[in-house]
Amino acid sequence: MTINDKIIKSEQIKPKKQFDFFHDERVRSIFYQILTASIVGWVAWYLSTTTSHNLETRGMQSGFGFLGVEAGFDVNFRLIDYTVGVGTYGDIFLVGILNTLYISAVAIIAMIILGFIIGFLRLSNNWLIAKISLAYVEIFRNTPLLIQIIFWYTGIFSLLPKVKKSYDFSGGIELVLLNNRGLYVPWPEAGNSLWITGVAIIIAIVAAFIFRRWAHKHQDKTGKIIPIFLPSAALIILFPWAVFLITGSPLGWNIPELEGFNFVGGATLPPAFLALFVALTIYHSAYMAETVRAGILSVNKGQHDAALAIGLRPSRAMKLIIIPQAMPAIVPPMISKSMDVVKNSSLAIAIGFPYLVAVFMSTSLNQAGHAIEIVGMTMVFYMSISLTISGLLNIYNKHVQLVER
Amino acid sequence: MTVVNHKKTTARAAPLSETSVLGWMHKNLFSSIFNSVLTLITIYVIYLTLNGLWSWGIYDAVWIAETRRECFDISIGGACWAGIIAWLDNIFYGRYPREELWRIDLGLLLLIVWMIPLWLPRVKAKVFIGLTTVFLYPFLAGYLFAGGGKDIFMQIMISAAITCLIGNSVHSLIGVISGKTLAEILLKLLGITGLAAKIQRNILFAILGFAFALAYLWQMSWDVESVSWVKWGGLFLTMVIAGIGIASSLPGGVLLALGRRSKLPVIRILSTAFIELFRSVPLITVLFMATTMFPLFMPEGFILNKLTQVIIAVCLFNACYMAETVRAGLQAISQGQFEGAHTIGLGYWGTMSFIIMPQALKHMIPNIVGILIGLLKDTTLVSIIGLFDILSMLRAISKDTPWLGLHKEPLLFGAMLFFLLCFAMSKYSRYMEEKLSTTHKN
16 A cells, blocks of 8 residues: 555655754744845945045045035025024925925825815715716825926916916905915014904814813713804804904004016915915815725624714714724825825925925035935935824824723 | 514615615705815816817817918907927837838837737647747847848847747637647648657648758848837827836746845845835936946947947836835745745755746735836926937927927827826726636625
8 A cells, every 4th residue: 555655655754853054944034134134234335335436536525514505595484583594404395394394384284184085085975076076085105296286376376367367265355365476475464462363263272172071971961962062162252253353453464466567565475385286185085085085984794874864964974983984094095195295295395395305405516516425415314204193193093992992 | 472574575776865866966066065076076177177178179179271371361259280290200100211110110010010919819838929929029129210231140030030920920829710820730730739749849830940940041132221219209208218128027026025035135235225215216317327327337339339238227227116116026925835835855946937926916016007108297297307218208399499498288188198098008908907816895
């Protein structure tokens, strides 16, 4: 019998007892690690020596001294004071970072709101609405963001009417104006006692929270539902408003006015900013909508049915049952999409919005050299943002896991 | 009292509300007053949009004109597609010499011929065909596109590519007709099916060698004119960068993902650092880094051209994104699969390549294709650092004297082109996912 033969044979093979150097797992793992480490080390050493040699032969300086040197070019959109001839490359770095954070923050908020709206519309039981939002998602997801940004800039915002024929969004009283130089809006100018109103707002918000907790407790005790939203909204709006009026309306408005060929005063958002904002918002809202939709669909359908069965209205079922369960599936991708907005705002370079990569990595690098320092600083900025965001994500995940238990 | 009906009740037809068009409309469009109003408003908005697009883009559009001024003279409110048509060659081929365009077309044709067998159901040895596409086609196409003198390495690779291309095509043809492989048919023709397997194999290798020698002799008789990479451009350049990126990001991503999940701390830490470094910065900074810092890294006298720098940057960047996707796929594989593979005696590489990776990659097909679509879209970024890809060409139209200021139409055209490519890719990935899915559907 062949089978028996094999069994006898396999019994004759005795396991090797002696230590086999080349086939031992620990020896191998140490060997591979040393090999990798030495290759990486060698590459690093080689790159650093050639780089320093190249820097020497080309007469390029290294070090961060250039940050104190005056930059000598203007930046057309800035949140801090910067004057040509005085501002240094260090200031340029700061201007770039602030512009990046500003546009990203605005675009992220708009992207999340629009994304949630489109995501809900995707699930609408109105066939037409669902299909329209599907078309929206597919169209904007499948075309390059860069083309979209350039299209909004060159095809829409740069072709707006001239200053004298501005679009007026405030119905003829020239408060909010849009023309080919940008969007002009009135800008508040704080008076002396404005801080009292600020304090009032904080007090109102705290009071609204306390009211909310009390209402929930009351509901737990008696089963009666006390409306929360309207009273809180009234509290948060009316109380500060009353305080504001009592303290004598300490807020002036700086209103854009036509002087010569341009509007002066108010706040101006240049076309590049508007184009970038619109493109980033629309492009990322398409991704966000899919996240929201997937998150809501990830909640078991039985949850929805059960919620309706115990007599909750559809809107309350959504608010109390579906959304709280969908959030753990929505928030992590939402945060990484926010990170994508920060990263993609770097495309502003194509339309000349003075953002970090454009002013610092491109213009400053061309003028001042110092490639390694500039590239390094830019990358460190992005990495610190990325690390912060992934840290937040970890905290959130831990929080959600605790709740699940 | 009980009433028992012994007759079977005949099934009633489904109510009209379930089957008729009107019923469907009532359920999906006019289920409530609010929904009805919403539907009507939406229909009106769609009508306005489509009507506007139709009259601007097609009805009032100008297709034949010499300049933008002429477009305006013919129709003031329509699109000026004449500019696109005049620039079509530039959009597709960039500044590639006009009399050499056949080389790009031929390269594309060869790729199609090479890859068609992958979709033919009766053809065997598809893995081999796929592998040769990734590893040999680039050399043949690269030489076709760049031209110039061939050194010995290029000659060997080109000959191998030609041999494989012809072999693959004949093999697929035979496969479609008879369902057999090329080797089986060859053996039958030679009448040596009775010989020992080893001798049969040696004879087949000899035939292969002979074919290779023929290809080598033939390719020595011709070469094509050199075209500098500076002249590459348009959709062609975009496709070259995206193609190399796609072909290299998957293997690179798999290796990095394995490294990140490795038990060896040094390899794990290095892979993690590498992946996180590239994932936390935008592609444009990586491209800037490539063009400003690579020259400093290289030893003196060794100059890497800009295209190569960009391609390296794109490959590294996308490999890191791919690595995270593959890692997510790996994490979804249950521990039992690893243990099962070890039990039947597979080592690390055996376990990974035969058991784990096929499952992990299959799970992640939509995500992988998502990254590839992202890669294709992100390729437009190379226009920022001065390569003449499709976006640069589209933007250049508005700076060309006859078409000065023509912004919208070229960008819309480019957007439509990308939409078609990306949408097709994502739809195909859904189809693949369903086709390869082995789970039972309820």
